[in-house]
Amino acid sequence: MSEGSGAAAITAAIxxxxxxxxxxxxTAGFPSRQAFPEILRSVAAAADLVExxxxxxxxxxDGLTIQASNRAAxxxxxxxxxxxxxLEAEHRHLEAPxxxxxYYNPFLIHGLERLASxxxxxxxxxLIVPDLPLEESEPIREALAPGSRALVQMVAPTxxxxxxxxLTAASAGFVYAVTTTGVxxxxxxxxxxxxxxxxxxxxxxxxxxxxxxxxxxxxxxxVARLVDGVVVGSALIEVIEGxxxxxxxxxxxxxxxxxx
Amino acid sequence: MTTPIATSLRDxxxxxxxxxxxFGPYGGRYVPETLMEILxxxxxxxxxxxxxxxxxxxxAGELRDFVGRPTPLxxxxxxxxxxxxxxxxxxxxxxxxxxxxxxxxxxxxxIARRLGAKRIVAETGAGxxxxxxxAAAARVGLPCTIFMGAVDxxxxxxxxxxxxxxxxxxxxxxxxxQTLRAAIxxxxxxxxxxxxxxxYLLGSVVGPHPYPWLVxxxxxxxxxxxxxxxxxxxxxxxxxxxxxxxxxxxxxxxxGFLADEGVELLGIEAxxxxxxxxxxxxxxxxxxxxxxxxxxxxLLQDAHGQIVETHSIAPGLDYPGVGxxxxxxxxxxxxxxxxxxxxxxxxxxxxxxxxxxxxxxLESAHALAGAKRWAGRNRGGRVVVGLSGRGxxxxxxxxxxxxxx
Numbered sequence: 001m002s003e004g005s006g007a008a009a010i011t012a013a014i015x016x017x018x019x020x021x022x023x024x025x026x027t028a029g030f031p032s033r034q035a036f037p038e039i040l041r042s043v044a045a046a047a048d049l050v051e052x053x054x055x056x057x058x059x060x061x062d063g064l065t066i067q068a069s070n071r072a073a074x075x076x077x078x079x080x081x082x083x084x085x086x087l088e089a090e091h092r093h094l095e096a097p098x099x100x101x102x103y104y105n106p107f108l109i110h111g112l113e114r115l116a117s118x119x120x121x122x123x124x125x126x127l128i129v130p131d132l133p134l135e136e137s138e139p140i141r142e143a144l145a146p147g148s149r150a151l152v153q154m155v156a157p158t159x160x161x162x163x164x165x166x167l168t169a170a171s172a173g174f175v176y177a178v179t180t181t182g183v184x185x186x187x188x189x190x191x192x193x194x195x196x197x198x199x200x201x202x203x204x205x206x207x208x209x210x211x212x213x214x215x216x217x218x219x220x221x222x223v224a225r226l227v228d229g230v231v232v233g234s235a236l237i238e239v240i241e242g243x244x245x246x247x248x249x250x251x252x253x254x255x256x257x258x259x260x
Numbered sequence: 261m262t263t264p265i266a267t268s269l270r271d272x273x274x275x276x277x278x279x280x281x282x283f284g285p286y287g288g289r290y291v292p293e294t295l296m297e298i299l300x301x302x303x304x305x306x307x308x309x310x311x312x313x314x315x316x317x318x319x320a321g322e323l324r325d326f327v328g329r330p331t332p333l334x335x336x337x338x339x340x341x342x343x344x345x346x347x348x349x350x351x352x353x354x355x356x357x358x359x360x361x362x363x364x365x366x367x368x369x370x371i372a373r374r375l376g377a378k379r380i381v382a383e384t385g386a387g388x389x390x391x392x393x394x395a396a397a398a399r400v401g402l403p404c405t406i407f408m409g410a411v412d413x414x415x416x417x418x419x420x421x422x423x424x425x426x427x428x429x430x431x432x433x434x435x436x437x438q439t440l441r442a443a444i445x446x447x448x449x450x451x452x453x454x455x456x457x458x459x460y461l462l463g464s465v466v467g468p469h470p471y472p473w474l475v476x477x478x479x480x481x482x483x484x485x486x487x488x489x490x491x492x493x494x495x496x497x498x499x500x501x502x503x504x505x506x507x508x509x510x511x512x513x514x515x516g517f518l519a520d521e522g523v524e525l526l527g528i529e530a531x532x533x534x535x536x537x538x539x540x541x542x543x544x545x546x547x548x549x550x551x552x553x554x555x556x557x558x559l560l561q562d563a564h565g566q567i568v569e570t571h572s573i574a575p576g577l578d579y580p581g582v583g584x585x586x587x588x589x590x591x592x593x594x595x596x597x598x599x600x601x602x603x604x605x606x607x608x609x610x611x612x613x614x615x616x617x618x619x620x621x622l623e624s625a626h627a628l629a630g631a632k633r634w635a636g637r638n639r640g641g642r643v644v645v646g647l648s649g650r651g652x653x654x655x656x657x658x659x660x661x662x663x664x665x
Contacts, residue, residue, distance in 0.1 A: 057567040079564040109565030156294040182453040
């Protein structure tokens with residue numbers, strides 16, 4: 001991403017997707033700092049958006065898979081500075097807009113006043129901060145300079161209707177609909193979860209991507225009937241951990257035949 | 261001019277929940293969206309209940325008949341004489357289950373029942389909050405699950421067994437640092453998975469709003485009783501001393517004397533082994549402001565905002581953060597915070613046990629060691645120490661510690 005609005009670039013990438021849009025989450029520096037750039041390129045070639053996860057010691061919204069990838073990345077010495085430097089070198093060669101997904105504290109300690117310039121130099125279009133609700137987001141919104149980098153708002157099944165209106169209106173780039181109560185990586189979506197996604201879609205002006213627990217072609221197909229696409233995280237990390245090709249896995253989620 | 265956040269001592273003395281859960285720049289509500297409505301509702305209902313005469317009467321009855329309140333204020337004549345001060349111990353060790361934690365657990369368990377919760381989850385470090393929660397959950401007839409770090413479970417084995425006997429399911433946390441911090445992470449995850457049916461019974465004045473206010477409100481009984489008792493025994497103290505991990509027993513004691521300008525408030529953090537570069541748990545003395553477990557507060561973290569490993573011989577103090585209200589009290593200069601080492605705490609524990617026939621918890625022994633140091637500077641002073649719990653749980657550590665401390 002170069003100049004202009006990160007939010008607009010994110011929205012455009014979702015809208016340009018032929019089938020359900022695919023946003024791929026990868027933990028920065030996982031499985032190793034050396035192997036990561038290649039994984040990033042492969043994932044960016046197969047997905048419409050890439051979320052680069054900033055590892056944190058206490059990822060309270062994450063299940064075991066992403067907890068473990070966070071620990072591995074931290075042990076390998078991954079820091080937010082390292083991520084900015086890497087993305088600065090890589091982003092011009094990547095085919096999908098980049099977002100950073102991370103808990104608030106590392107961004108806060110990096111310094112909100114220099115966050116916008118760090119994101120700009122590394123070509124990051126937007127941020128997802130799972131422990132930063134709308135009520136606490138004013139300092140980071142001001143720091144991001146409106147219209148430049150997107151702050152993607154998450155909505156949950158427990159979000160009541162008036163709040164859903166506020167959150168979808170405040171979001172930028174897309175609306176991240178958490179499929180189900182729970183942490184990342186859980187399986188089994190039930191019909192209630194799908195009703196919730198339909199509600200989010202009706203409330204949102206922006207595209208809606210559903211995340212948490214999405215891991216199969218069948219789920220992608222079911223969810224894509226209701227919203228504009230999906231976020232895939234834990235399942236992709238497991239593929240990377242298993243040494244398989246992440247690009248092929250992502251293409252299979254979107255384009256393959258849905259088994260009966 | 262009105263201020264949108266509690267920034268002054270007068271705001272704090274008011275006692276209601278601070279607007280937006282802010283204690284000056286500290287506090288707030290940094291949680292996944294899944295929990296936001298649950299926390300907003302918890303704040304609304306707990307404010308209602310804690311102003312409701314029927315609920316307050318029920319709570320007072322449970323504190324009297326189940327917890328055993330009021331707890332005594334014991335004049336510690338021998339130890340006071342040795343230290344050159346008039347020393348009084350606020351005996352939270354005599355509460356049912358052996359520590360102040362039950363004041364909060366009983367209050368929140370009653371709230372959980374009123375909210376229609378189907379089960380209670382909680383974290384525990386030393387095991388005292390876990391035992392208190394297990395007891396309170398049994399009392400109100402709700403199932404409960406306690407998350408405990410595997411390291412803590414090893415060093416506090418008797419409490420593990422007590423929780424199970426009280427009917428709790430105990431889940432050992434092998435992730436992260438395997439102590440209190442990892443247990444909180446895991447309790448949060450269990451809560452996020454079932455936010456409507458589950459009540460998260462947080463054990464200290466930490467976490468997202470309204471917990472720092474709610475837990476403080478339920479622990480204020482310590483300070484209210486202590487003030488009345490020490491005045492009856494001859495007058496206000498010069499200093500009130502308590503240990504600070506998350507900071508619930510200390511805030512409870514301090515609240516009783518907050519408006520008494522002449523009473524110094526002294527919080528004692530865990531200095532660990534005390535060597536240069538050794539891990540410790542002194543967030544107020546040596547931490548920097550950040551966000552963990554739902555609140556902005558002083559944290560022990562590295563230059564990249566990652567939380568560092570902490571150490572204290574007292575598991576209940578072994579935590580990298582601290583309650584946001586303490587951070588504001590520190591900034592306002594109303595309370596002062598020092599740290600003592602594992603060794604100083606152990607010495608104070610042995611002195612108190614031998615001189616007074618009272619075996620304090622390792623956590624409470626930090627407060628005693630801080631009081632001893634204060635006494636060295638203020639001969640003839642009048643001192644109230646929050647004796648937050650009893651040391652029976654620490655026997656294994658004490659037997660082991662004798663070799664290398």
